[in-house]
Amino acid sequence: MTALSSTNEYTAISKDALVEDTKIDFDVFLKNDLSGRSRYILFCRGNQEFSADRKGELLNRNAHRLYISTKDTGKYLKYQEKNLRQIVEDYSKSSLQKSGALYQVAKNLAQDVMDDPKSGENIERASAWVDNTITHILQNENTFSSLFEVASHDYRTTTHSINVSVIGLLFGKYLSLKPNELECLGTGLLLHDIGKSTLSQDILNKQGDLTSEEFHEIKKHPKAGLDILEHNDRIDGLSLKVVIQHHENNDGTGYPYGIGGSDIHLFGHISRLVDAYDAMTSDRPYAAAMRPFATLAEIKKENKICFNEELLKEFICFLGLKNQRSKSMPT
Numbered sequence: 001m002t003a004l005s006s007t008n009e010y011t012a013i014s015k016d017a018l019v020e021d022t023k024i025d026f027d028v029f030l031k032n033d034l035s036g037r038s039r040y041i042l043f044c045r046g047n048q049e050f051s052a053d054r055k056g057e058l059l060n061r062n063a064h065r066l067y068i069s070t071k072d073t074g075k076y077l078k079y080q081e082k083n084l085r086q087i088v089e090d091y092s093k094s095s096l097q098k099s100g101a102l103y104q105v106a107k108n109l110a111q112d113v114m115d116d117p118k119s120g121e122n123i124e125r126a127s128a129w130v131d132n133t134i135t136h137i138l139q140n141e142n143t144f145s146s147l148f149e150v151a152s153h154d155y156r157t158t159t160h161s162i163n164v165s166v167i168g169l170l171f172g173k174y175l176s177l178k179p180n181e182l183e184c185l186g187t188g189l190l191l192h193d194i195g196k197s198t199l200s201q202d203i204l205n206k207q208g209d210l211t212s213e214e215f216h217e218i219k220k221h222p223k224a225g226l227d228i229l230e231h232n233d234r235i236d237g238l239s240l241k242v243v244i245q246h247h248e249n250n251d252g253t254g255y256p257y258g259i260g261g262s263d264i265h266l267f268g269h270i271s272r273l274v275d276a277y278d279a280m281t282s283d284r285p286y287a288a289a290m291r292p293f294a295t296l297a298e299i300k301k302e303n304k305i306c307f308n309e310e311l312l313k314e315f316i317c318f319l320g321l322k323n324q325r326s327k328s329m330p331t
Ligand SMILES: [Fe+2]
Pocket: 192, 193, 221, 246, 247
């Protein structure tokens, strides 16, 4: 796992977080616990190459955790992002370790996207992340359970966007979408709420019901997202369908345009479904998380109103598969 846990000055990282033959631009420490006191000993200085010999040394010392200076967390996350492809393609790493690295990188990246939604570089990073996630999902059978295991459910726009993208990609694989379609779907889903960057935090984090004026503001976010992304050459038109249609309902009662049925693209229907599923299974400012089964019951109730019926049946089968796998498959 690559989750970060920190004391004041030092942050623990997994021993598997470093990639062989890469340059590390932050100091790495080992921890020594002596008479109840922790001492951090420099193992690898920043600007050094992490060679096979150094990796061997770690194995010999049987070190399970490494530590970095907490002030280097940003550098560490950038390092992980830069080396994500090697991490994902490293056959010695478990599915859970790869999912952990993907999730960690995504959290940092999704925050950067929301902080600077117009940055072309951030959009490029988002699409590279989707590419790596697809590689992980297509290469490994048990990504289903490992990705669900590392996910958090706090319904911040960033975590929600990552979850929706991951669930959508897994569902897209289940639906046998082609890799280039998965790429458009995953990127669209990761960025689907980018328009919320234009809304006030007071509205986004409000506890309790929204006033009709506030809801009116919220309803602007799909179009605001389209405005941010539509002139970016890296964003495919299919990804834009996700951004603009993820709140359209099957019966035409959604927003922003109130289109329905076959006027909504398949990606619009998929995004409506996974967006609702993640929202309901996460802790929101105005409602506690629902259990997956209760969520499905709720989703079924809203079936004809919000969702494409055929797609919903597929989604229920897909989630059934997830539950079967998490019961039977090791990670
Ligand atoms: Fe949305």
